[in-house]
Amino acid sequence: SQQGEEDPQALSIQEGENATMNCSYKTSINNLQWYRQNSGRGLVHLILIRSNEREKHSGRLRVTLDTSKKSSSLLITASRAADTASYFCATDEDTDKLIFGTGTRLQVFP
Amino acid sequence: DAGVIQSPRHEVTEMGQEVTLRCKPISGHDYLFWYRQTMMRGLELLIYFNNNVPIDDSGMPEDRFSAKMPNASFSTLKIQPSEPRDSAVYFCASSGGMAYGYTFGSGTRLTVV
Numbered sequence: 001s002q003q004g005e006e007d008p009q010a011l012s013i014q015e016g017e018n019a020t021m022n023c024s025y026k027t028s029i030n031n032l033q034w035y036r037q038n039s040g041r042g043l044v045h046l047i048l049i050r051s052n053e054r055e056k057h058s059g060r061l062r063v064t065l066d067t068s069k070k071s072s073s074l075l076i077t078a079s080r081a082a083d084t085a086s087y088f089c090a091t092d093e094d095t096d097k098l099i100f101g102t103g104t105r106l107q108v109f110p
Numbered sequence: 111d112a113g114v115i116q117s118p119r120h121e122v123t124e125m126g127q128e129v130t131l132r133c134k135p136i137s138g139h140d141y142l143f144w145y146r147q148t149m150m151r152g153l154e155l156l157i158y159f160n161n162n163v164p165i166d167d168s169g170m171p172e173d174r175f176s177a178k179m180p181n182a183s184f185s186t187l188k189i190q191p192s193e194p195r196d197s198a199v200y201f202c203a204s205s206g207g208m209a210y211g212y213t214f215g216s217g218t219r220l221t222v223v
Contacts, residue, residue: 033211042114042201043153045211088153096141096208097166100153 005101006089012107019076021104023089024069030092032065034074037086037103046074046087079108116202116215123222128190131218134183135204143212144177144187145201153201159185192222 007022025032031050035043049056049065049072056063062075076083086105090098115134123129135142143158157167159179167177174193179185189196199219203212 030208035211042214042216043203043212045213048209048211092208095166096160097143097155097158098212099155100145102152 006087006104008104009102010105010107012109013079014109015079015081017079017108019079019083019106019108021074021087021106023072023074023101025072025089025091025101026070027091027093029067030094032063032072032092033090033098034061034063034072035088035090035100037088039085043088076106079106081108081110084108114202114204114213114215116200116218118218119216121218121220123192123220125193125222126191127222128188129192129196129220129222131187131200131202131220133185133187133202133215135185135202136213137183139204139206139213141205141207142179142185143203143205144185145203146198147201147217148198156187189220192220194222197221 005024013019029051031048033048034046036046037043047058047061047063049063051067060077065072084107086103088100088103090100092098117132140161144156146154146156156169157177158165162179175189177187199217201214201217203214205212
């Protein structure tokens with residue numbers, strides 16, 4: 001089963017622009033995480049935000065969480081060609097396991 | 111640490127054959143997860159272990175799939191007999207707990223012909 005649904009499914013931007021991806025989920029959570037996957041590679045953990053947090057930053061990444069709307073967003077500022085990848089949100093459904101969303105494919109053109 | 115190590119990276123096998131995928135988690139991580147990724151179904155959790163004990167195998171698609179974790183440094187996912195619809199990328203991941211992120215291996219790309 002998939003807990004999160006990302007929006008948009010695909011996003012194309014120019015280098016230097018900001019990229020925003022959204023994630024919606026269905027059940028209560030302890031935390032929400034974002035991952036990046038480059039083509040043909042495993043997933044890489046980017047950032048974790050707890051259910052009692054509303055915003056978190058890590059370098060060029062900014063994540064927000066709205067538990068009342070069961071939604072989160074990932075903002076990548078000043079994007080680079082190297083940011084081209086698929087991005088997934090994942091939630092724990094108040095358990096020990098992570099359920100991943102469908103992902104957003106980001107293409108950053110030089 | 112070398113990260114989560116999976117083997118083999120690629121596996122091509124004929125329908126009906128047994129396939130064994132292997133995973134070495136990061137030392138000290140108490141949790142180990144097996145996921146399967148396909149274009150149609152995305153990332154699916156198959157099974158996960160805590161302290162070598164299987165906790166939730168509800169994602170294992172059929173009895174043809176089995177997973178073991180005989181010790182803290184090794185896990186296997188076995189498919190017997192394999193079928194073409196099992197073709198996918200299988201990922202192993204480990205974690206120190208739900209307050210932390212997962213570390214994924216590079217995956218095993220399985221093709222059943």
